[in-house]
Amino acid sequence: MSTILFHEIVFGPIHSRRLGSSLGMNLLPYDGKLCSFDCIYCECGYNKDFRTKTKLPDRDNVKAALEDKLIQLQKDEVAIDVITFAGNGEPTMHPQFAGIIDDTIELRNIYFPNAKISVLSNAMHAGKQTVFDALKKVDNNILKLDSAILDTVRLIDRPNSPEYSIEKQIALFKRFEGDFIMQTMFLKGSHNGKIVDNTTEREVSAWLEAVRATNPKEIMIYTIDRETPEKNLEKVSLDELKKIAIRAEKLGIKVSVSG
Numbered sequence: 366m367s368t369i370l371f372h373e374i375v376f377g378p379i380h381s382r383r384l385g386s387s388l389g390m391n392l393l394p395y396d397g398k399l400c401s402f403d404c405i406y407c408e409c410g411y412n413k414d415f416r417t418k419t420k421l422p423d424r425d426n427v428k429a430a431l432e433d434k435l436i437q438l439q440k441d442e443v444a445i446d447v448i449t450f451a452g453n454g455e456p457t458m459h460p461q462f463a464g465i466i467d468d469t470i471e472l473r474n475i476y477f478p479n480a481k482i483s484v485l486s487n488a489m490h491a492g493k494q495t496v497f498d499a500l501k502k503v504d505n506n507i508l509k510l511d512s513a514i515l516d517t518v519r520l521i522d523r524p525n526s527p528e529y530s531i532e533k534q535i536a537l538f539k540r541f542e543g544d545f546i547m548q549t550m551f552l553k554g555s556h557n558g559k560i561v562d563n564t565t566e567r568e569v570s571a572w573l574e575a576v577r578a579t580n581p582k583e584i585m586i587y588t589i590d591r592e593t594p595e596k597n598l599e600k601v602s603l604d605e606l607k608k609i610a611i612r613a614e615k616l617g618i619k620v621s622v623s624g
């Protein structure tokens with residue numbers, strides 16, 4: 366069983382391939398995982414293997430933990446580029462997510478005014494007005510779209526809502542009017558006897574169409590970096606990622622590639 370669970374509310378700073386020196390924020394249980402997706406590549410493992418009855422940390426505790434950490438980092442003269450909401454699942458599922466973002470902005474402005482605030486989200490809850498408004502306030506609103514083909518999303522990301530639809534997600538993305546970063550994991554392999562490959566021409570064409578329709582300010586393309594719960598997965602080569610990036614750049618969008 367593979368897993369990297371974060372056992373604290375605030376962790377790091379760690380070096381992030383995509384974001385630099387990143388102070389991590391985990392709003393999910395410290396001893397389990399909570400997500401509305403169940404991606405076959407999730408570094409936290411499958412949802413079923415990490416169920417927990419532990420409560421989510423409340424807003425006051427999150428604020429206190431973050432402030433303590435920022436004071437300590439200042440004292441130790443450790444610089445951070447970004448405060449990143451990720452952790453053991455989907456951060457926007459926390460019922461006090463909006464208030465926590467307000468607190469984080471307040472503390473960032475006091476202690477590390479140059480640090481950015483990033484949220485890595487599967488975008489499933491962006492339709493909730495409080496979540497939408499909070500995501501609008503952060504510097505890097507990073508929303509996942511691994512494929513624009515429903516069967517592939519059901520195979521790779523496995524959203525737990527039977528109502529998940531690509532059209533609905535695209536409509537949600539459009540509401541940000543370009544003020545978001547799209548993140549896409551490219552990978553190959555197999556899962557439950559089915560081929561996994563979101564780099565085929567059919568996949569990339571559909572994905573580019575979704576990119577064009579939603580017009581993100583930036584795209585982050587990446588591939589597997591660590592152990593995955595599905596073992597039959599492999600990295601996509603840097604060369605292939607770059608070819609996909611070039612096609613997206615032709616739409617006038619900045620693309621970063623992490624191989």
Ligand code: SF4
Binds near residue numbers: 400402403454487
């Ligand atoms: S959306 Fe993120 S946290 Fe949720 S299962 Fe997928 S990779 Fe894991």
